[in-house]
Every structure is written in structure tokens, then in C-alpha cells.
Amino acid sequence: MVVRVSGDVDLATAPRLRASLLDLAGRGHRHLELDLRLVDFLDSSGIGVLLGALRRARLAGGSLRIAACGDELRQLLSLLDLEAAFGLDGAGRP
Amino acid sequence: MTGRTGDEAPDGAPGGVPERTTGDAQHVVELEIPPRNAYLAVARRFVAAAAAANRVELGAARLNNLQLAVSEACTNAINAQAARGIDDAIAIRCTLRGEAIEVTISDRAGGFDPDAEVGLPAPDDPRRLDFEHGLGLQLMKVLTDQLEIRSSELGTNVHVVMWSGRAAC
Numbered sequence: 001m002v003v004r005v006s007g008d009v010d011l012a013t014a015p016r017l018r019a020s021l022l023d024l025a026g027r028g029h030r031h032l033e034l035d036l037r038l039v040d041f042l043d044s045s046g047i048g049v050l051l052g053a054l055r056r057a058r059l060a061g062g063s064l065r066i067a068a069c070g071d072e073l074r075q076l077l078s079l080l081d082l083e084a085a086f087g088l089d090g091a092g093r094p
Numbered sequence: 095m096t097g098r099t100g101d102e103a104p105d106g107a108p109g110g111v112p113e114r115t116t117g118d119a120q121h122v123v124e125l126e127i128p129p130r131n132a133y134l135a136v137a138r139r140f141v142a143a144a145a146a147a148n149r150v151e152l153g154a155a156r157l158n159n160l161q162l163a164v165s166e167a168c169t170n171a172i173n174a175q176a177a178r179g180i181d182d183a184i185a186i187r188c189t190l191r192g193e194a195i196e197v198t199i200s201d202r203a204g205g206f207d208p209d210a211e212v213g214l215p216a217p218d219d220p221r222r223l224d225f226e227h228g229l230g231l232q233l234m235k236v237l238t239d240q241l242e243i244r245s246s247e248l249g250t251n252v253h254v255v256m257w258s259g260r261a262a263c
Contacts, residue, residue, distance in 0.1 A: 011169045012131035041138065041158075043165040044229035072158045079236060080229075 001029040002067065006038035009046030017046070021053040030062025034086075036069035047080065054085060121147075121190045126183040129172045129201070137168050137186050141197055149192035150258030159237040160197070160256050166230035167199040167252040174203030174250065194239075197254045204247035 001024065009017055024032060032053070036042070050066075057064040065087030069077075077083050125140045127133035138161045145152055145160060152160060164186065171184045182202040189196040234241055240255035 008135055010131070010134045010165055011172065012134055041135075041161065041165070043162055043169070044233055045169060047229060072155070075155065076162070079233075 004035045009042040011045045014045040018049045033067040124187045144188035148190040171201035199252040202249040206245040
């Protein structure tokens with residue numbers, strides 16, 4: 001299941017993303033791929049949602065990975081040493 | 095005011111010609127937002143627009159870093175005030191100096207101790223995935239050239255400086 005996210009993900013909008021991911025997991029989609037190329041901005045609120053979703057997926061025996069994202073988000077994930085956790089390798093490729 | 099060169103607009107001249115800060119000039123633009131998360135995007139866009147008016151631009155990557163820092167600081171301000179039942183506006187003040195942009199985020203939530211924040215667990219620590227909170231302060235420290243946080247009972251000021259013309263971290 002590919003989930004496409006667009007726009008800003010911050011304190012205001014992160015709960016909406018969280019609810020969507022929870023809903024998908026609740027409906028049995030245990031393996032999620034996130035396409036984040038249309039995310040304009042994402043801060044720690046967004047990171048928190050992604051980490052929460054990743055943890056829940058693993059606990060449920062499923063998976064969550066980022067299939068694609070923009071450069072700035074990629075740099076943020078690299079800064080936080082989270083590339084590998086989300087299935088992105090360190091060389092700039094998913 | 096001394097004579098100007100051909101590519102420098104006179105500082106402080108009113109009129110329709112867009113001008114950037116020149117020489118030693120320092121311009122201040124300030125925004126107040128209601129302490130509501132819907133206005134985080136307004137604060138980010140305000141700072142980006144202010145940075146674009148500075149004499150030397152930051153570059154896309156560092157501008158994004160600044161917006162991240164501002165978003166984190168404003169997020170913390172909104173949460174801190176909400177926890178204390180304070181509904182005052184949050185101020186975002188941009189000081190444009192040619193060689194730097196300074197952004198100060200001020201709130202009325204006192205009693206914040208920036209040194210008491212716990213750092214991120216190591217990347218290979220399984221607890222890393224549990225660490226959903228407290229990232230904001232760590233990001234502010236890493237993404238900005240200078241960070242100063244001053245807190246008293248009256249409120250907290252987060253002061254960020256980004257030097258112009260530097261490569262991204």
C-alpha cells in the first residue's frame with residue numbers, strides 16, 4: 001500500500017497524518033510505503049508521527065518505509081540518523 | 095549619507111523599489127501570531143520572506159534549516175503556553191543585518207530550562223525509535239549557527255542567528 005503525503009506536516013497537520021496511518025493499519029494494511037515527494041515541509045512533529053507509525057508497524061509484524069522523498073526531508077532524516085530505519089540507504093537512494 | 099555606488103539602493107529610502115539591507119543597516123520586521131498551531135505555517139513563511147529581503151541570501155538548504163528552527167521554537171512556545179493556560183500572542187522578530195539574519199521567538203511561558211532537556215539516544219539504541227518528543231530543541235541547536243535561549247518566570251526568548259553566505263551543514 002503506497003501512501004502519498006503532500007503539504008506541510010507540523011504541529012497543526014501531523015495529527016491528520018497520524019490518524020490516516022492509524023486508520024490504514026487498523027484496516028489491515030501492515031506494509032506501508034510512504035511517498036513524501038510532495039511534502040513541502042516537515043518538522044519534529046512530523047518525525048514523531050513517522051516514528052510512531054514505524055514502531056506500530058514493527059510491533060504488528062508489518063513494515064513501513066519511505067519509498068521517495070524530497071532533498072530537504074532526506075537531509076533531515078540523514079541528520080537524525082533515521083535513513084536506514086525508514087528503508088533509505090545512506091547513499092541517497094531508497 | 096555618503097554617495098552610493100550604482101548597484102546599491104539608498105538605505106531607508108521609501109518608495110516602490112525593493113531594496114535590501116546595505117552596509118551597516120539593520121532592519122527589523124516583526125510578526126505576532128495567536129498561540130495556535132494553525133499559524134506555524136504563517137510564521138515560517140514570514141521568516142522566509144524576511145530572509146529573502148536581506149542583502150545576502152541564505153540559500154535554499156539553510157533557509158529550510160531556519161524555517162525548521164522557527165517551526166520548532168514556535169511549536170515549543172505554543173505547547174508551553176497551552177500547558178500553563180496562557181493565551182498571549184507569540185512574537186517572531188526578524189533582524190536583518192546584511193551579514194546575518196537573527197530571529198527571536200518570544201512567549202509568555204516561563205520556567206523553561208534548556209539545559210535540562212534530554213539528548214537523543216544513539217542511532218543504534220533501540221530507544222531511538224521511542225524518542226518522539228524533545229527533538230525540537232536538538233534540531234534547533236544543530237541547524238542554526240547560533241542559538242540562545244533565555245527563560246524567566248515571565249517567559250522564554252529563543253534567539254537564532256544564521257550567517258549569510260555560508261554552506262549548509
